[in-house]
Amino acid sequence: MRDIVKIYPDGTIALRGVSLDIYPGEVLGLLGENGAGKTTLMKILSGFLRPTRGYIVLRGRRVVFRSAADALSHGIGMVHQHLALVPVFTGFENIVLGLRAKGDLRKLVEELMEETGLRVRLDVPVEQLSFGERQRIEILRMLLRRVDVLILDEPTTNLTPLETRVLFNALRKLRDSGKSIIFITHKLREVMEIADRIVVMRRGKVVGELPREKAEPRLLARLMVGREVFLRIEKPPSTPGKPVLKVIDLWVRSDIGGWAVRGVSFEVRAGEIFGIAGVEGNGQAELVQAITGLRRAEKGKVIFGDKDITNMSPSELYRLGIAHIPEDRQTMGLVLDMSVSENSILGMHRWRKFLGALGSLRWREINRHAERIIKEYDVVAPSIRSPVRYLSGGNQQKLLAGRELSKNPRLIVAAQPTRGLDVAATEYIRKLLVDLRTKGHAVLLVSADTDEVLQLSDRVAVMYNGRFTAITRPEELTEEKLGLLMGGMEAGTLGRD
Numbered sequence: 001m002r003d004i005v006k007i008y009p010d011g012t013i014a015l016r017g018v019s020l021d022i023y024p025g026e027v028l029g030l031l032g033e034n035g036a037g038k039t040t041l042m043k044i045l046s047g048f049l050r051p052t053r054g055y056i057v058l059r060g061r062r063v064v065f066r067s068a069a070d071a072l073s074h075g076i077g078m079v080h081q082h083l084a085l086v087p088v089f090t091g092f093e094n095i096v097l098g099l100r101a102k103g104d105l106r107k108l109v110e111e112l113m114e115e116t117g118l119r120v121r122l123d124v125p126v127e128q129l130s131f132g133e134r135q136r137i138e139i140l141r142m143l144l145r146r147v148d149v150l151i152l153d154e155p156t157t158n159l160t161p162l163e164t165r166v167l168f169n170a171l172r173k174l175r176d177s178g179k180s181i182i183f184i185t186h187k188l189r190e191v192m193e194i195a196d197r198i199v200v201m202r203r204g205k206v207v208g209e210l211p212r213e214k215a216e217p218r219l220l221a222r223l224m225v226g227r228e229v230f231l232r233i234e235k236p237p238s239t240p241g242k243p244v245l246k247v248i249d250l251w252v253r254s255d256i257g258g259w260a261v262r263g264v265s266f267e268v269r270a271g272e273i274f275g276i277a278g279v280e281g282n283g284q285a286e287l288v289q290a291i292t293g294l295r296r297a298e299k300g301k302v303i304f305g306d307k308d309i310t311n312m313s314p315s316e317l318y319r320l321g322i323a324h325i326p327e328d329r330q331t332m333g334l335v336l337d338m339s340v341s342e343n344s345i346l347g348m349h350r351w352r353k354f355l356g357a358l359g360s361l362r363w364r365e366i367n368r369h370a371e372r373i374i375k376e377y378d379v380v381a382p383s384i385r386s387p388v389r390y391l392s393g394g395n396q397q398k399l400l401a402g403r404e405l406s407k408n409p410r411l412i413v414a415a416q417p418t419r420g421l422d423v424a425a426t427e428y429i430r431k432l433l434v435d436l437r438t439k440g441h442a443v444l445l446v447s448a449d450t451d452e453v454l455q456l457s458d459r460v461a462v463m464y465n466g467r468f469t470a471i472t473r474p475e476e477l478t479e480e481k482l483g484l485l486m487g488g489m490e491a492g493t494l495g496r497d
């Protein structure tokens with residue numbers, strides 16, 4: 001791949017000129033934090049996306065892939081994070097889907113399972129299979145099509161340790177048979193275990209490349225997280241008061257049934273920002289959902305003030321004084337086709353202030369409320385009657401934050417609050433959170449942006465695989481240490497060289 005640039009239609013620059021060589025008979029570890037551009041780069045290599053600039057040379061020839069099928073016919077296949085199989089078809093049907101029968105396909109598939117150790121139940125509808133089995137089906141599907149470049153995007157995220165071992169053994173066999181394996185991950189331990197060569201990406205660029213023999217978790221962590229100093233936001237001292245939120249040994253399930261949160265405990269005090277850092281997908285989203293009433297907590301307790309609020313509904317939590325700036329503002333926080341006014345009272349429409357006779361809405365009050373938010377939170381909108389769809393991402397987020405904060409909550413749960421925002425809006429939201437904390441509100445901040453967590457938080461937890469690997473003050477965390485913790489290495493192992 002040569003000088004690959006990718007600018008998405010919304011203007012996001014995902015790749016800023018990346019060149020990458022891939023050799024036969026190796027496992028290449030592609031390492032980087034969220035948003036580094038790993039998936040984008042590999043979607044380009046596998047024909048799912050077209051590069052904005054740059055080109056691909058395959059076995060000495062320049063190629064342009066028109067589709068994923070086109071790349072596959074050139075021997076390049078990618079197994080995505082979100083598997084794409086036909087749920088009602090059996091494993092076998094999915095594996096051979098679209099293949100013209102050449103000989104006994106059933107026998108071929110069985111041989112392939114034998115050779116690689118990637119076994120699946122062939123005659124069961126895929127919807128009844130575990131994530132691991134479905135993933136093995138996708139890999140077998142690629143192998144049956146004789147790919148020589150097999151790309152796996154964060155393949156171990158939903159695997160059990162045993163399944164991971166089976167996968168790694170298969171990958172080694174495939175490598176030894178001459179195939180190129182590209183293994184995308186943010187996990188240091190895994191890349192050290194499986195990769196022959198490691199390429200580190202950060203912010204759309206390759207920032208390091210080394211053979212495994214030269215690689216060392218410390219060095220990889222520093223490359224991954226970056227050397228830049230963390231920009232400091234003005235943060236006046238604050239003396240945290242009493243705990244506002246207490247989470248005690250909380251266990252929450254993921255969508256696929258396993259544990260997403262495995263016994264997490266912490267407290268957030270008045271006048272404090274408690275930040276949760278970590279690469280996405282390590283249980284942060286489920287933890288927030290459990291606290292805000294959007295997902296069941298199976299075990300453990302959530303205490304607000306001195307009230308047990310475990311598994312209360314979102315509307316009850318609202319009333320008690322908990323605000324939520326959700327991760328996915330477009331599906332959770334705002335209704336895009338509704339107006340700025342309507343959105344400004346979502347979740348508050350039963351408030352006495354907004355209710356007239358016979359349950360009608362008092363529009364004058366509502367519009368006044370919307371105008372106030374727009375002014376106070378610097379929201380740029382054509383009018384309070386325009387659908388929220390027409391606002392930029394930053395202005396949508398400011399509106400949402402304004403609405404949530406206008407309830408004068410004691411606790412604010414902010415998940416990825418600045419994702420996708422431009423610099424100015426990002427700064428605005430960050431300042432807002434710091435102001436609230438300084439005024440004595442409790443803030444729980446979850447962010448995959450390490451700079452953000454370190455800058456804003458008074459205390460930081462690092463989440464990995466459903467647990468906290470550390471709770472500490474941001475000053476105690478060097479970028480290297482943080483990178484290690486985020487990659488699942490205990491800080492305690494650092495001292496032993």
Ligand SMILES: Nc1ncnc2c1ncn2[C@@H]1O[C@H](COP(=O)(O)OP(=O)(O)O)[C@@H](O)[C@H]1O
Pocket residue numbers: 008009010012013014032033034035036037038039040041
């Ligand atoms: N479809 C898309 N539209 C706009 N921006 C995108 C899209 N997909 C990814 N991005 C952005 O491109 C950057 C790189 O993302 P990605 O390739 O997914 O990184 P990684 O796989 O390393 O986490 C991020 O800033 C991400 O938000």
Ligand SMILES: [Mg+2]
Pocket residue numbers: 038039040153
């Ligand atoms: Mg990715």
